[in-house]
Amino acid sequence: MCYMNECRIGKWGNNLLLCIALCSLWACGGGGNSGTTANSNTSANVQASGSTLYQKHCQECHQPLATSTKRNKTAAEIQAAITTNMGGMGGLAKLSASEIQSIADALKTTTEIPTFDGNKSTAFQLNGAAVLNNNSIRLTPNEKNTAGSAFLTSPFTLSSNFVFNAYFNFTLGAGGRSDRHADGFVFTLQTVSNKEGGTGGNLGFGGISPSLGVEFDTFKNYGNNDPDGDHVALVMNGSVAHTPASPPVATDLHFSDGGTYYVWIDYDGTTMEVRLNSGNDRSTATLLLSRAIELKSIFPTQDVYFGFTGATGNDTQTHDIGAFYLTSNYRSGGFSPTP
Numbered sequence: 561m562c563y564m565n566e567c568r569i570g571k572w573g574n575n576l577l578l579c580i581a582l583c584s585l586w587a588c589g590g591g592g593n594s595g596t597t598a599n600s601n602t603s604a605n606v607q608a609s610g611s612t613l614y615q616k617h618c619q620e621c622h623q624p625l626a627t628s629t630k631r632n633k634t635a636a637e638i639q640a641a642i643t644t645n646m647g648g649m650g651g652l653a654k655l656s657a658s659e660i661q662s663i664a665d666a667l668k669t670t671t672e673i674p675t676f677d678g679n680k681s682t683a684f685q686l687n688g689a690a691v692l693n694n695n696s697i698r699l700t701p702n703e704k705n706t707a708g709s710a711f712l713t714s715p716f717t718l719s720s721n722f723v724f725n726a727y728f729n730f731t732l733g734a735g736g737r738s739d740r741h742a743d744g745f746v747f748t749l750q751t752v753s754n755k756e757g758g759t760g761g762n763l764g765f766g767g768i769s770p771s772l773g774v775e776f777d778t779f780k781n782y783g784n785n786d787p788d789g790d791h792v793a794l795v796m797n798g799s800v801a802h803t804p805a806s807p808p809v810a811t812d813l814h815f816s817d818g819g820t821y822y823v824w825i826d827y828d829g830t831t832m833e834v835r836l837n838s839g840n841d842r843s844t845a846t847l848l849l850s851r852a853i854e855l856k857s858i859f860p861t862q863d864v865y866f867g868f869t870g871a872t873g874n875d876t877q878t879h880d881i882g883a884f885y886l887t888s889n890y891r892s893g894g895f896s897p898t899p
C-alpha cells in the first residue's frame with residue numbers, strides 16, 4: 561500500500577512530484593475501508609439512517625428534517641403518536657422499535673458523548689486502525705504508517721444555514737523520539753459515508769470529498785507547504801496541502817506533548833472559529849483562526865458525517881479523541897461542558 565507520508569522522507573529525494581503522481585496512481589488515500597484492520601467494536605450499519613427513514617415516513621406531514629416541527633421528540637412520543645393514530649399516523653405501525661429510535665436520534669439537535677465507553681461505543685463507526693481505548697477513540701496506535709477514522713454512525717442533520725457548535729478534547733501520545741512525532745489528525749465534516757478515511761495518507765483525510773476539516777498537524781511535510789511544528793488549518797475536499805487562500809496557523813503551538821487539549825469549533829453560518837486551550841475553559845482559550853466560509857456551497861445535503869481522521873508515517877504517535885459535543889442549535893458562547 562502507498563502512503564503519502566512516504567513522499568516527505570528522504571527516500572523520494574527531490575522527486576516529490578513524481579511521488580505524488582505515483583501515489584495518486586496507486587489510489588493513495590482514496591478513502592474507504594479495506595476492512596482488514598477494522599476493530600471488532602466497529603458497529604454494523606445495515607439499517608437505513610434515521611434521516612433517510614424520516615424523509616421516507618415523516619417529511620410529507622412534518623417538514624424536512626432540518627426544519628421539522630418534531631425536532632427533539634423522543635422515540636416514546638413518536639411511538640405514542642403512532643399507537644393512538646394521531647393525524648393518521650397509525651399506518652406507521654410497521655416501523656420497528658430500532659427504526660423509531662434512529663428517527664428520534666436524527667431529530668435530536670444535540671449529540672453529547674462525554675466518553676466513548678461501553679454503551680456509547682456505537683455512536684461512532686470506527687474505520688482502519690481506530691479502536692476504542694480507555695474512554696477515548698484511539699485513531700492510530702503508536703506504530704508506523706497507520707491510519708484510522710471515526711465518523712458518527714448516522715449523519716447529523718444541520719439546518720439550512722449549516723450552523724453548529726462542536727467541542728472535543730484530544731491527547732497525542734509521544735512518539736518514539738520526543739522531538740519527532742507524526743502525523744496529526746483532522747476534525748472532519750463530510751457527506752459521503754461513515755466509512756470514509758482510515759486508509760492511505762494525508763492524515764487519513766486524503767480523498768474524502770466533499771469535505772471540510774480542521775487539521776491538527778504535527779509534522780512538517782514540505783510538499784504540503786507546512787510551516788514548522790504543530791499547526792492548525794482549515795483543509796478541504798481531502799487535501800491537507802496549504803494554499804495562500806487558507807494558510808495554516810502555527811504560532812508557538814505545542815499540542816504533541818502528551819497533554820490533553822480542548823477545542824471549540826463554532827460556525828454561525830458565515831465564519832468558522834477554532835479555539836484551543838490546555839484547560840477546559842473556552843473563555844481563556846486562544847482563538848486560533850476565524851475564517852469566512854460557506855458550508856452550504858460545499859455540501860450537497862444537510863446530513864453531515866462529523867468525525868475524525870488520523871495517521872502516522874515514518875514517525876509515530878497515538879491520537880486519542882476524548883469527549884465530543886455537537887449541536888445544531890447554535891449559540892455564540894459555544895459549549896461549556898463540565899467533564
Ligand code: HEC
Pocket residue numbers: 614617618619620621622629630633637638641646647648649652663
Ligand atoms: C400523514 C401525515 C403524518 C405522517 C406521515 C406523520 N405524522 Fe406525525 N402527526 C401528524 C399529525 C396531523 C399530528 C398531530 C398534529 C401535530 O402534532 O403536528 C402528528 C403528531 C405527531 C406527534 C405527536 C405530537 C407531538 O408533537 O408530540 C409526533 C411525535 C409525531 N407526529 C412524529 C412523527 C414522526 C417521527 C413521523 C414519521 C415516523 C410522523 N410523525 C409521521 C401527521 C403525520
